Structures are given as C-alpha cells and as structure tokens.
Amino acid sequence: MITVHGVPLSPFVRKVQLALRYKGLDFTSIPVMPGDDSDAFSKISPLHKIPVLEHDGFTTPDSSVILRYLDQSFPDKPIYPSDPQSQAKACWLEEYGDTKLVESAAPIFFQRIVRPRFFNEPTDEALVTQKIEVELPPVLAYLNDALPTDGYAVGDHLSIADIGIVSPLMSARHGDYMPDAKTYPKLAAYFERALASDIVQKQLSVELEFMGVN
C-alpha cells in the first residue's frame, strides 16, 4: 500500500507521482501543503517539506530519496540507467531540475495561479518578468544543449532525468509559460513529446482537477 503525502502541484510531489505512474503502481494521495508544521506531519517530514512516501508503514521524505527507494523496492521499469556514467548524467539532470529549473520555473506557476486562485492575492508581475526574461533563459539554454534531438534525456527509456526536467516544466506550463521552439528547439520538442505521453496526460488531468479547472 503506497501513499503520497503532498499536493500534486508541487514539482517534487509530481516527480514521485510520475514515477509511480510510470511503474504502474497504485497509490493514494493526501494533499498536504508544503510547510505543514503539524505534529503528525513533522514526525514524518522533519523539514516540513513535501512529498513524503508511505509504503506499508515505512515513511521517507525527499523526492530524490523516494525515487531511489521506489526503484529498489519495485525494480521493474527501472528509472536509473545501469551504466554508472549514464546514471551520473541522469542524476545530475535531476539535481539541475530540482534546483535551477524549479527556482526559475515554479514561481511563474505560484505567482500566476496559486496566489490569485488559492490565496486571493495579486500576481507579482515584476517577479514573473524577472523569471521569464532573466533567470529562465540560461537554464533552458543549458537543458536544450544537454538534450538529444529525439527520445529521452538519457538512454532509450524514461529515467530520473526526464522526471526531474519535465516536472518543473509542467509547473511553468500551468502558469502559461512554454519554452519557445525557435530559441530552444530540442527542449521544446522534448517537452511536447513528454506532454503527449500517457503518464503525463494522466498526471495533468489529476492536477487540473485539483486546481478546479476540469
């Protein structure tokens, strides 16, 4: 029995849900908000961060730790390349996604969707402009260079690299931002391929329902 604690719109929770869908594992979801400092949640997430995975009574926080745990507990459809160099490249792209891409992409979603829709607060347009015009371009350019012209980020099937890159891009997309196909042709095509996949389609429909759009 698998439970994911955390709202699906968090790029880190989304990573875990994408991996579970890829592996074909059923799970239930408890939509904990980031920063929940209740006693019950603090016990399973000392930094009050989401997601936390619960599996048959065992719990662990941290999306990267969770993904590794899932791959070892459910080795079918592995998400880590077996060759050490390919795995290092994939894990580095996950780390880059978790840090630079989240920092520059997720605030677009937060400002344009979360603040007006959930908190009844205005969008900080200057911050959105700063993200889109200043911070995102070098990050997207780096990813565009790192990606192949076709297929997955590393190797011949979905890996931790794809999960780490696609998840924050989905946050940006919720905020009406898509990488420009002329400036970042490989990245834009890669993201379109990801969006067309069954697992991302399923994840999107769950998220849109959560946002009250569908």
Added chain:
Amino acid sequence: MITVHGVPLSPFVRKVQLALRYKGLDFTSIPVMPGDDSDAFSKISPLHKIPVLEHDGFTTPDSSVILRYLDQSFPDKPIYPSDPQSQAKACWLEEYGDTKLVESAAPIFFQRIVRPRFFNEPTDEALVTQKIEVELPPVLAYLNDALPTDGYAVGDHLSIADIGIVSPLMSARHGDYMPDAKTYPKLAAYFERALASDIVQKQLSVELEFMGVN
C-alpha cells in the same frame, strides 16, 4: 585516474574525499574555490559549485551524484546500505546533512576561520551566535535522536549517512564548535568515534595543512 576539483575545506568536497579514502582509492586534488566562473570550470560545473569529480576523462558535479557514481564504479566497500529502507534512511540523513546541518554549521567555520584568515575580514559574531544558539540546537537534537548509541549511523559499517553527517560537523570543529556531550550524548560520542577513525584523521591532517595550521 581520479581527480577531485574543489578545496578540501568545503563540506561537499570533503564528502567525496572521505568516500575515496574509505574505498582506498588514490586521487589528486585541484583546490578550486566555490563560485569559480572561469570558462574551463563552468564547462564541468554549470552551477560553479564544488566538487567536480574527474575519472578517466569523465566528469560530473554534485557530491551526491559523485558518491553514487563512485560506489557503482568501485563497488568494494559499498557506502549505500543494500536494504531499500536502510538505504532511504541513510540517503535522507545525507540530505539532512547537506542542507540543515551545512546551513547551520558551515557558517561557523566560514566566519571564524575563512573570513579572518583568507579574506582579512572580521568575524560576524552575531551571525555565529545565531547559528550556535538558535539554528544548530534543533538540528543537533534531531541527529542525536536519529543516531544509535554505538556504531555507525545506519547499518554495521560506514555509509553515506556518516559521510553526510560527519563532514559538516568537521567544518564546525574547524570553527572551534563541538556538539555538547551533555545535551547531545549520542551525537557527541558518534562524532568522537568518527574523529578517531583513520580516514577522518587523514582528512583532518590534509585540511589543517591546507589551512596552514600544520
């Protein structure tokens, strides 16, 4: 042929050097400073962070990615517990070390040693007090609770958890801060055991020489 790019006093570079010493692997060290934005270093470390590992022409940044790569490339003396739950616990403790412990412990070293000795700047005593009196106590209490009364953090030999916890504590120790044995008995005893080990002794002597103390 293994090269570690980065000054050994960085808690993240130290993690890699400790793992290499534990595995008995020879390496050379290039003392790159964090934030180096030269073209040559940017090419192998897009975020200008240290460490970067170079192994027979292959390079990767990020201490966590590097440690996994080393363990897969040199599987003798593994640093990841084989059981998925133990491994998740060890990797979570590494993550906690890399974030909360580094953020609260490393600035003590930076303020007390790096600023006066390397930059000819005064120590920010208020910041040191804030770290020692406010930020560190809950972090040390959490680790004290998480550790066993004897042996290693997880399992019966050194693991990624020990590397992740001991490295930032070594930064604090350079800055003359040690966890109090009365308040954090398990953590203090654990750190004393680590300090007495051959690999930490060797690492310390290299670092003190680098600091110009020996």
